[in-house]
Amino acid sequence: MRMRDALREALREEMLRDERIFLLGEDIGLYGGSYAVTKGLLEEFGEERVRDTPIAESAIVGIGIGAAMGGMHPMVEIMTINFSFLALDQIVNNAAKLLHMSNGQINVPLVIRMASGGGSQLAATHSHSLEGLYAHFPGLKVVCPSTPADAKGLLKRAFRDENTVIFIEHTANYGLRGEVPDDPDFLVEFGVANVVREGTDVTIVGYSGSVHQAIRAAQLLEEQEEISAEVIDLRTLRPLDIDTVVASVKKTNRAVVVEDAWKFGGFGGELAAQIMERAFDWLDAPVARVACKDVPLPYNRNLEFYALPSEEDVVEAVLGMFKE
């Protein structure tokens, strides 16, 4: 099953389970969703539960928050994470803070899905990976699936949460195929990283799109360099399963963090710092970071791929750790 179908199955099953759930967003109904995730749901659930909205990101999210305060459990789709900046105030100042500011009186059970990631020659306004930005805000949960099964299990889990969940899908993953459980109660718990591949020499940590680069890099390292790499998919950035990462680093003594987002001030820096805080004495080399070059992503294919991190970059970073 493709990732987009797994996501749709999660939405459909959850809507059947819980009447509080309804969907709103631009082009999610008649058009079927810009990435075809919500295709067919309007026909099945009708206009009240699958709502096409005007192009008004801030109000869409604000209405989602208000509806959540009123006892519903909405899902808002934002076409791409780049457009979520128009709704940033609602997400940060209202969704993330209301529970705390109201001293526990108002919670905001809301799922905000958005697409993220480069590699499709969409240029700088449509390509960025900004998961780490949302992970910065206490009060939000941030989910970044990398496989169809996780996409389903995590999205279903998001609807069992009473908080605002930022659910970020990598555009390059929508067509990705994989086995997906059809159990309607299949959930993937938040804050539990997935050890995708076991290894002994180095730990490569990724999330969302970068997990796939990490896996390919690990294969290359094994085949060409006889280096055994362990690969960890974080699945959720907040809550963060740092324990699994640290346990792995204590075993391998080396860590590389990989992300599609910009390096400067990025989530990889947070990860590297936490690894050093918790496992400094176990490290045989400084934690290496592989990330997008600090530049708005260009349209040109060669330039874009040069800017984005590749599996070769990961291999190079690992090899660098084995030289003195």
Next chain:
Amino acid sequence: MTTETRKDLMHELGAEQLGLFLYQMVLIRRFEEKCGELYTKGKIRGFLHLYTGQEACAVGSINCLEPRDKILTHYRDHGHALARGLDPNRVMAELFGKATGVAGGRGGSMHLYDVEKGFLGGYAIVAAHLPLAVGLGVAAQMRREDFVTLCIFGDGSVGEGEFHEALNMAVLWNTPTIFFCENNLYGMGVPFKASLSTEIPKLAAAYNMPAVTVDGMDVLAVYEATREAVAHARAGKGPYFIEAMTYRYRGHSMADPELYRLKEEIEEAKRRDCIDRLRRQMTDAGMLDDAGYAEIEARAEAVVNEAVEFAERSPQPALETLFDHLYKEPAIG
């Protein structure tokens, strides 16, 4: 409002209800005056936006609501909270940042909440709560509940995109939302005339929403207009817009040196004072005498004094509660 309809309305409401309006307005006035005093003494910190002058807006509109209805408002929210019947002790304690405050000392002046009373908060980002009010309307429709949402904001909101996004979507989705704009002629120091190239009700009308302008210094006019709006929204006829023309007697906040307006303008507004006006009208109608008014003032004063005492002797929030209410525990299953 014609003299006839005013008479009818006064007769319909009766001395007791009108006395309550008067009491609430006096309570808010005294409460705010005391807050100003306490701010100068350093008991209340942060931003403090006083509501004096605008009391008729809160009292006239909020008294049209049922207990199940919801209120969202902005940072100038003490008056709205008191009109809704939030415990003055706990409101004052919140301004002191105490554990007994309506937000446990986490919200302060601009962020008062009491969910049980349908008071869903003061919002300090201009216009950000307008979409929330539409969302509550969506929830009411989908849950087949007949609560309406009163959304209160200032004239400064009209420049924000969310004002327009929210009005548009409220009409598209026919939500039971009452947009209540307190036009006090200034957004901080910017005169309203310099903020908007047209008139506010014309904006609402352009979105196909019924809109009226009322005298916001006249509690009965506000009451009459809001009652109409509530009936409209409750009957499923969609959103409604009220612009209440009012005036704030104090600066925008306690930090405001008030360089942008003349004393004469403030004096002129005070001649239209909402408390004096209702008092006079009730006296003329034989519903109130001087002793009755003195009694109202004494009662308000006592409540305010008790609130200050309560706030003073309330404990600070314990430091180990800092991380409370960051996430709600998920209900799995």
